[in-house]
Amino acid sequence: MTPFLYISAILFVFLIILWKIEPRSLFNAGIFGLALAFGYLGIVEIAFYRLEADWLYAILILIPFVGFPLIYLIGSVALIWNGRTMARREGISLGHMLAPVVGAIPFLLVAASLIGLVMTAYAQHRLAEWLMLLVSVISAAYLYFLGNAYVTIVYGWLYTAMPKERDPDFVIVHGSGLIAGEVPPLLARRLDKAIEVWRKGGERATIIPSGGQGEDEPRSEACAMSEYLLAHDIPAELIVPEDQSADTDENMRNSQFIIARRGGGKGSKVVFVTNNYHVFRTALISRRVGLKAQGVGCRTARYYLPSAIIREIIAIMVMYKWWHIVPIGGLLALIGLGALLS
Structure with missing residues (x-):
């Protein structure tokens, strides 16, 4: 086993202990996400150093850089399409339109980036810099949201799927x-x-x-x-x-x-x-x-799930808003520092 897999195994054992003590915990979800991340890095390390399987290593490396963006692209289109179904069946409201709003964000960011390039071509450098800074901030916040969403959804699904009391009072x-x-x-x-x-x-x-x-x-x-x-x-x-x-x-x-x-x-x-x-x-x-x-x-109903799940994730993030101040503040600070140094 590699150091990454050892860390992943330790985290999973820790997670099992925490689950036995109290499964209703967002901290557990964070440990779960870390365990998955270290497990993935461990598999990549084995493919490169132990198996010397270049083809497997290439696939594992391409997953985060090609596979995930492709999934986000397909998912974004599906979320936008889901908005049409929600509008037809449930009516138009902010709560019902969360799926298409989240789905449209990547396309809006790409469009804004292209506008920034056009501005640069026409010597509007200052405006382009501010626009690209805004794109960077929104992109970082969006990726942070997606990471939280992934961990929360998977851990929440595990919690829901686990057997509960069979003879409740x-x-x-x-x-x-x-x-x-x-x-x-x-x-x-x-x-x-x-x-x-x-x-x-x-x-x-x-x-x-x-x-x-x-x-x-x-x-x-x-x-x-x-x-x-x-x-x-x-x-x-x-x-x-x-x-x-x-x-x-x-x-x-x-x-x-x-x-x-x-x-x-x-x-x-x-x-x-x-x-x-x-x-x-x-x-x-x-x-x-x-x-x-x-x-x-x-x-x-399946058509209702995307907006409902997004609403739940936002509500959970609001419940634990103080947990997110440090990472979000750190991201914004790095982006701001990069803008100042550029």
Whole structure:
């Protein structure tokens, strides 16, 4: 084994220990990303020094310089195309248009770079320098976002895929908005998954449908969700609605109070149910509010996933904004220093 592979192996062992202690951690995701990076470098080193396989070494070197840009290009086109589908099915809003916005950024950066070259050709050197500096800053921020997105998505997927409690004492179902006061398909999938978890756990858990009443809703989400659960043969005494929350943070805090009132404690097994793209951030929030709970995700329509995942990544970065100040500040400082020295 090479030094890089040793470091990767140590990081993976460390990650397993951290996972056993607490899987709901963004720090774990960072360790996971480092372990993958060192593992890749170790494979490159083996290909060059140990196997002396020039063709394999060339492929491994080309992956980050050709493969990744090609993936980003195809992904960007797919994200822009997804915006068309989202606009047709869900309407136009900032939340729904995140995928095409992110997808358009690489093309806008290339266009801006070409404009900078044209400016240089016409002796507009000062304007070109400022434009290229702006392109450099946005490019660095974009690449930083993509790196965070990759690690968060992969680790979040692993967390969601791992087995959870099979016999929970409490099942929290997160609301997602009503349509004309009724449960829409997206929320119905969450409730169906909660019912599935409840049945597999021996039909003994208390179900907490959690969601308040929006300004444009005739009743609370919790009320409509409770009605849905009753219609699917869940006993009324096992349904305890939480109808005061306005966001995921309040969902968790208010549900925690209900669990305590129902005799639950630190030893209680708690599972929350939400859409698959929302599980990891909800897990981070549950840890932040002090609720020991594990997440289960339900299926989401594929066309809805790109913008939803991007929204989750941005929300997680905002949650941990202080973690990003040093690396982002360092990137900007290097770019600024380079501009001054050029």
